[in-house]
Amino acid sequence: MKKEKKQNIVPLKDLNLTDRFLFDEVLEDRDTYQDILSIIFGKDISLLDQPQTEKELRVSPLLRSIRMDVFVMSEEQSIYNTEMQDTRKADLAKRSRYYQSLIDTGLLEPGVPNYNFLNQSFVIIIMTFDLFGYGKYVYTFENRCKEVPECSLGDGAVKIFINTKGKNADEVSEELIEFLKYVEHSTNETANQAKSERVRRVHDRVCKVKVNEEVGVKYMQAWEEKYYEREEGREEGREEGREEGRIEGREEGRIKTLVSLVCKKLAKGMKAAAIADMLEEEEDVIQEICDAAKQYAPDYDIESITEELLLAIQDIAPHQYRNEYAPGHPGDKSAILFYNGRKIMLKKEENHIVFPSYREIMKCKDEDFSQMEYIYLFSIDRQDFYLGENAFFEGVPGYAWEDIQIYRNALPKYLGFAAVTGWQLYRWYDSRKFCGRCGSKLVKDKKERMLFCPECGCMEYPKICPAVIVGVTDGNRILMSKYAGREYKKYALLAGFAEIGETLEDTVRREVMEEVGLKVKNITYYKSQPWSFSDTLLVGFFCELDGEDKVVLDEDELSLAEWFEREEIPVEYEDCSLTNEMMMAFKMSRI
Secondary structure, eight states, X not given: OOOOOOOOOOOGGGOOTTSHHHHXXXXXXXXXXXXXHHHHHTSOOOBSSOOEEEEEEOSOTTSOXXXXXXXXXXXXXXXXXXXXXXXXXXXXXXXXXXXXXXXXXXSSOTTOOOGGGSOOEEEEEEESSOSSSSOOSEEEEOOBOSSSTTOBOOOOEEEEEEETTOOOGGGSOHHHHHHHHHHHOOSHXXXXXXXXXXXXXXXXXXXXXXXXXXXXXXXXXXXXXXXXXXXXXXXXXXXXXXXXXXXXXXXXXXXXXXXXXXXXXXXXXXXXXXXXXXXXXXXXXXXHHHHHHXXXXXXXXXXXXXXXXXXXXXXXXXXXXXXOOOOOOOOTTOEEEOEETTEEEEEEETTEEEOOBHHHHHHOOOHHHHTOEEEEEXXXXXXXXXXXXXXXXXXXXXXXXXXXXXXXXXXXXXXXXXXXXXXXXXXXXXXXXXXXXXXXXXXXXXXXXXXXXXXXXXXXXXXXXXXXXXXXXXXXXXXXXXXXXXXXXXXXXXXXXXXXXXOHHHHHHXXXXXXHOOOEEEEEEEEEEEEGGGTEEEEEEXXXXXXXOOOOOOTTTEEEEEEEEGGGOOOOOOSSOXXXXXXXXXXXXXX
């Protein structure tokens, strides 16, 4: 079993202010925090006390505590809590509410008769992404009346979300823009380009922190503690720190970590259900890892298992798929595929799927089989696959009808691919019995996979619809969408079918413009995939945004479309679709 490499530490000198450790150390200096607050609010702010970093607030041992990055009170008695957030979290808005509520619990001493003594409080979250998607540098929230928007509650509670990726430069100060640029690129070059004296003073403080020997030791200790927490999480699964260890890092590492955990439990004789319960994972996910280990790496080689799990549905190597049309009679070992609508006939043996063979069928005396027609489909390795056709056929003894979606967890994978590919051909044959021109019965050609009409000569070939999958990128961001009016509710990329008379590159430009109103450039081919569920040949492209990034949504096609930073993509690995592979490739910096 191969050992995972220890994650390399980023040197203190290379950190930007987006790093929470450096952020806290820099803002612990009173003058520096004053400068940053003055930049944010566009006015001089003087602080009463020394800032507190990593300040913990807890009102009850039974309730969740909070740990604030930097907390301070100004000479005007206002409270400022400033947080650095470089990872997109779905709960940020409600987190700001919880922080503000806990801050308020410590502002009034017992016996104070009037709530007007509550200090004005500001919760400030500096983000390296646009949480709300409106392109603003600053989003300020106060409590206002819904019916009378100009009527403010005046409770003194303010939440400010600051976005380093803002676009409205004409609505904020140049100094704020310079500071936010410095937050992401805390270097001498960025500081020297800034006109703001405050930004340069912040840089001076950053430089002092980075060369401070005591801070360097503290940084190493903090990093090691965090590293060993993750390692403990990987080893123990349910123990404290597991979730942090799983979430951090790239998705491929997360999958490999899960595979490693499962293999350790398998080696101890545990079953998939027990492992899933211990690791708090879906049982079918754990079962797939167990099956892959048994089939491809009984010695629990983590690299081999992970590689197998990351394959798309058509990636069946070392097995070889051959689709040359070679009509003939099935042999004893030929696999016969029977379909009925969305169902396929098979049986499961220790989680592996098995199709009936021609030899098994010939042993049956049922007259249903005597009238069976067998159509050659394709071969994988040396095994031929045939389609069994009989309108009155009910089934093969020992086999059962299963939904075609079984391919998602089917092992071995090449048989799952055979099942779904055969289903595409079954649907084509089933819907092309008569000529669309004259109504005569179509006849199967003997030389190629084609149906022809003996009366008028019309020819029909298998239906293949070319379509594009489009990853629209803007630097470190990618545009992701959700379909409107479909059962599938997960994030996807833009997609659409090619129209007559256009190239696939033209299809990319047209679909992006129609669905989100954006122009694109530098269209680059990524990969293709047969998608038998919709008779489609999917062709994946990445392209770059050309101009404004404001989305104009086609609400008939999409329910939403939004930009995500590479590290914030809310998608996890799935093993079959090109769309998922493209999103994961961008997330893991392969693109």
